[in-house]
Amino acid sequence: MECNCGKKAVLHRRYEGRAFCGDCLCRDVEKKFSKEFKKYGVKKGDTVAVGLSGGKDSAVLLSLIAKEAGRVGFETVAAIVDEGISGYRNESIEKAKELAKQMGVRCEVFSFSDKFSFAVDDIEKLKQENKKVKFCTYCGVFRRHALNKLARKVGADFLAIGHNFDDEVQSVMLNVIRGDVTKMARLGNHKETKNTIRRIKPLRNIPEREVAAYALLKKLQYHDGECPHSFDNMRRDVRDVLNELENKYPGTKQQVMRFYEKISAALPEEKKSMKECISCGDITSQERCRACEFLERLNPIKK
Ligand code: SF4
Numbered sequence: 589m590e591c592n593c594g595k596k597a598v599l600h601r602r603y604e605g606r607a608f609c610g611d612c613l614c615r616d617v618e619k620k621f622s623k624e625f626k627k628y629g630v631k632k633g634d635t636v637a638v639g640l641s642g643g644k645d646s647a648v649l650l651s652l653i654a655k656e657a658g659r660v661g662f663e664t665v666a667a668i669v670d671e672g673i674s675g676y677r678n679e680s681i682e683k684a685k686e687l688a689k690q691m692g693v694r695c696e697v698f699s700f701s702d703k704f705s706f707a708v709d710d711i712e713k714l715k716q717e718n719k720k721v722k723f724c725t726y727c728g729v730f731r732r733h734a735l736n737k738l739a740r741k742v743g744a745d746f747l748a749i750g751h752n753f754d755d756e757v758q759s760v761m762l763n764v765i766r767g768d769v770t771k772m773a774r775l776g777n778h779k780e781t782k783n784t785i786r787r788i789k790p791l792r793n794i795p796e797r798e799v800a801a802y803a804l805l806k807k808l809q810y811h812d813g814e815c816p817h818s819f820d821n822m823r824r825d826v827r828d829v830l831n832e833l834e835n836k837y838p839g840t841k842q843q844v845m846r847f848y849e850k851i852s853a854a855l856p857e858e859k860k861s862m863k864e865c866i867s868c869g870d871i872t873s874q875e876r877c878r879a880c881e882f883l884e885r886l887n888p889i890k891k
C-alpha cells in the first residue's frame with residue numbers, strides 16, 4: 589500500500605480509506621496537535637505542566653509541547669506521579685525522567701508513599717475486607733489530586749494530559765454506561781477555577797495507534813507495560829469492546845465522537861457551586877474533596 593505522496597505506507601487509516609508513509613503521518617499528527625493546542629491560547633511567559641507517566645501518550649505530548657514551547661516562549665515542567673505500583677511504575681518513571689532530561693525539561697515528582705503514606709499496591713489490604721473496593725477508583729482520585737498539587741506548586745497556568753482520541757471516546761461510552769450526564773457535560777469543557785488549573789488535552793483528536801506510531805517513528809523513550817491492577821478497570825473493558833467494534837465496523841469510534849459533539853450543546857451546565865476543600869484547599873463541590881475523604885478511609889492501612 590502506498591501513501592498519497594508515493595512512498596511506502598506504514599499505517600492504514602481504515603475509517604478514511606487512506607494510507608500514510610512515516611513522514612506524512614508525523615506531519616498529520618503535528619498538524620492536529622497544533623490546531624488543538626492553539627485553541628487554548630497558551631502565550632509567552634506562561635507555564636505548562638505536562639502530566640508525564642512514561643507511557644507513549646505522555647511521551648508524545650511532552651515532545652510536541654516542548655517543541656511548541658521553544659517557538660512560543662512558554663515554560664514546560666514535567667509532572668510525574670509515583671502511585672506505588674511495583675513492577676510497573678518504577679520502570680515507567682525511569683523512562684519519564686530520561687525523556688524529560690533528553691528534552692531539557694524540568695521534572696517534579698509526587699510520590700504517594702511520601703505524601704500520602706500509602707502506595708496503590710497497599711489497597712489490596714482494603715480489598716481483602718471489602719471486595720467492592722477498586723484499585724483504579726482510589727488511584728484515579730489521588731492521581732488527579734497529585735497532578736493538581738504539582739501544577740500549583742510550579743505555578744502552572746495549564747495542566748496538559750496525554751488523553752488521545754481513543755481515551756475521549758472511551759470517556760463518552762463510560763459516561764453513557766454510568767448514566768453520568770454531569771461528567772459528560774464536563775468532558776470537552778475544562779475551565780479553570782480559583783484553585784484548579786485549566787486541564788488541556790492537545791492529543792484529543794489523534795487516535796491511539798497514530799500516537800503510538802509517532803512515538804516509534806520519532807524514537808521516543810517510553811515504557812510499554814500495562815498496570816497489573818488494570819483488570820479492575822472498566823475503562824479497559826470499554827476499550828477492548830470499542831476496538832473489537834472498530835475492527836469489524838471501521839469508523840465506529842468516529843461516530844461515537846460525532847454523536848457526543850452533536851448532543852454536547854444540549855448537555856446541562858454544571859450547576860453545583862465549587863468551593864475549597866476545608867482540609868487541603870483543592871476545589872470540590874462538597875465540604876471536603878474526594879481525595880481527603882479517601883485518605884481517611886485509608887487510615888488503617890497507612891504506614
Ligand atoms: Fe492506577 Fe488503575 Fe491506571 Fe493502574 S490501571 S495506574 S491502578 S488507574
Ligand code: ZN
Pocket residue numbers: 591592593594595608609610611612613
Ligand atoms: Zn507520504
Ligand code: ZN
Pocket residue numbers: 865866867868869870876877878879880881
Ligand atoms: Zn481535600
